[in-house]
């Protein structure tokens with residue numbers, strides 16, 4: 001069976017997992033923790049990062065590369081717009097989520113949740129610094145881009161939305177929400193993202209694992 005290497009709490013692994021679940025692609029998860037990787041994992045993921053993917057045809061690393069492959073191989077239930085301009089904009093949002101949101105929102109999660117799981121001291125000063133100096137810029141940009149209704153490219157949740165949602169899931173686990181009074185469009189969009197059945201199911205699974213409500 002096709003294998004997804006990683007753990008669902010990782011935003012980048014969850015991104016691939018959501019694509020797999022929405023596209024109903026059979027797979028198994030091979031648990032690999034980002035900071036405790038099995039020997040030889042570099043043969044599957046050259047940079048040693050999760051997620052990685054292995055099936056009957058290919059071994060791949062990087063969530064975007066994996067998701068684009070899944071889209072090409074399993075085009076039913078498309079997760080990218082068809083038109084070139086829409087597809088390019090979708091790729092931009094995915095890139096923004098992976099390279100700008102992950103280091104900001106992901107660090108808050110890493111400090112407050114991952115470090116606690118590893119019995120390491122939480123650097124709350126670092127969290128506060130991110131919340132005050134880095135998070136607002138991201139929220140201001142996303143407020144300017146958030147759709148008035150539905151998702152970024154219409155009524156269906158697509159890869160651009162998934163890439164953003166997975167980062168907001170971890171931010172929520174870390175106890176930070178979008179303030180509707182400050183960011184009304186973004187707060188409403190994030191609410192719609194988190195209520196999508198596939199996303200809500202991922203959150204429920206995470207909470208079971210974390211032992212939170």
Ligand SMILES: N[C@@H](CCC(=O)N[C@@H](CS)C(=O)NCC(=O)O)C(=O)O
Nearest residue numbers: 010011012034049050051062063064
């Ligand atoms: N661009 C990569 C980033 C993957 C990534 O940064 N994964 C993190 C976990 S969310 C990781 O494996 N960190 C451990 C490390 O860098 O060694 C992707 O989209 O898959």
